[in-house]
Amino acid sequence: MNVADDKGRKKTLLEINQLKKYYPIKGGLLQRVQSHVKAVENVSFKLYEGESLGVVGESGCGKSTLGKAILGLEELTAGTVKFKETEIQSLRKKEKLKFVKEMQMIFQDPFASLNPRQKIGPAIAEVFSIHTSMSAKEKKLAVMDLLKEVGLKEEHYDRFPHEFSGGQRQRIGIARAICLNPSFIICDEAVSALDVSVQAQVLKLLKTLQQKYQLSYMFISHDLGVVRYFCDRVLVMYLGNTVEEGKVEDLYNAPLHPYTQALLSAIPRPTIEKKRNRIRLQGDLPNPADPPSGCPFHTRCPIARAQCMEEKPQWREYGEEHYAACHFAGESIFKEAK
């Protein structure tokens, strides 16, 4: 669901340009910086209003770091984050507060992000205490409404986090994220820890809220099935780099980058009808402190050639809103494997 202006163009909510995040590795006697872990390397993308952008990749590819860097929870090494036409990465704390309200995050493990000794009602009401000047009574009423909104009951107000199931806790996480009417929410593996039946419930809730409040989501996940169901566009990351970006239909039907093709073929499908042609990637993700030369994927790529080891591929447009970084984008990896 996209919100378009009267000319049919989509409105940009968030624009990330050349974002980098390096973590220093210190060592030696004087604890000098010896090298860097390049967690996020040159990531740029746009997020439109009312849309869901999926960010997928293996663990350690930098997708969570990217989310945190956008929210300002991690300091950027380089690059800009433009939110509603304002560059927010260098704002002072006070100026930033205005934008922070509009950007929220839902975490993977809601139990870890709730104080086990604080009741749920006050835990949600805390957000209002920081950002608004509501009276205690108003706050309580607002929290009650929120609880109903996310499918919980009023009597849950006075309960502790341990009294809830995983799905209910994630609903509490969602309630906390939407309470200030944000326009942008980052879901960092928000449904990964849940059972499939509960996962479906939470995904449906997120979709309902999106339609009601015109929310934009950045949906970080390693589950490509969920991303296909939930998102409009997808960004594929590998070792801190974006390797492909495109609309869900384009990317799933005609993946350009060999990594995307391999990821899609590796998913176990819940059907038994056809035996698919599958590609197995060999080996693990390389160490991000010592990335391979040239294309970061060449060590595991089934169609890698000499050029890939030396030259880093450019980020190019191959179709409408469909980008990839590969010298041989569009070439199928399946022929080679046979």
Added chain:
Amino acid sequence: MGEALLEVKNMITEFRTADGYLPAVRDVSFSLNKGETLCIVGESGCGKSITSLSIIGLLPSNGRIASGEIKFEGEAIQSHTSEQMRQIRGNQISMIFQEPMTALNPVLTIGYQLREPLMIHEKLSKKEAHKKGIDLLKSVGIPYPEKRMNQYPHELSGGMRQRVMIAIALSCNPGLLIADEPTTALDVTIQAQILDLINDLKQEYHMGVIMVTHDMGVVAEVADRVMVMYAGKKVEEGTVEEIFNHPKHPYTIGLLNSVPDVDKPDFELEAIPGSLPSLNQQIHGCRFHERCKFAKETCKQQEPPAFDLSHSHSVSCWLEAEEVINQ
């Protein structure tokens, strides 16, 4: 039909709690043939892990098998002493756990942990065990096995650790391998590698495999037969074709519909409302009726028995009762 390897009959596993004994596995029966993979599916808390722990005799100290029979290669093992179980465990029945980091000992080298079962069960010398250990690491696809023998678990990646776990589990050529969510903590690309590995090794060693999982995709990939559990009970059992193409129990159908399908863009998710009842909750009739949209009056009063639809497919649901009787 192959040779029966494991037979579980009417097993009830209980836990001692402050509220008395609570059954976590209620009257579950199934069997497994040599060279066959059985997948046990269900949500967390449905008793699937406890079923596998009961078989291998690793229940927590407050758990016990209250009744029923577990026959492994024709021998009843449920009342074995812990010493007798130790002879079987790691030798004839092995287990792979979900989180390899917690299952491997962080202060011992990979080599030590690989040699241990070989020296205890196969009575190999240290030198022989070391050599066999290297072979095992090679067979699970670990590069530089000689170097890995002297490394510690934290030096390996998640996929590598899980491979080491598999190597240890296979070291004594077990007849039965129990894998409890072996790939849940891994990325899809690594998951695919591990599932292929388990499948290849199963064929090579002609093992029986019990795979506990909640991922229907994994089930479709590896299973020969599937057992669906809900709240401690078996609700449906059948071959993988029967379960995926003709699921009968509303819960099985619900599980299949709540997994988004990557190949179908217009897939509509159907969530199962509510959540799993807790162990101490008293439920009359079918244990699923509160979440079931087809529930009838009978479902609330009487617990459904298992109805056989074919020699391999059975389902515990009243909806099927009429059809079976009509036939």
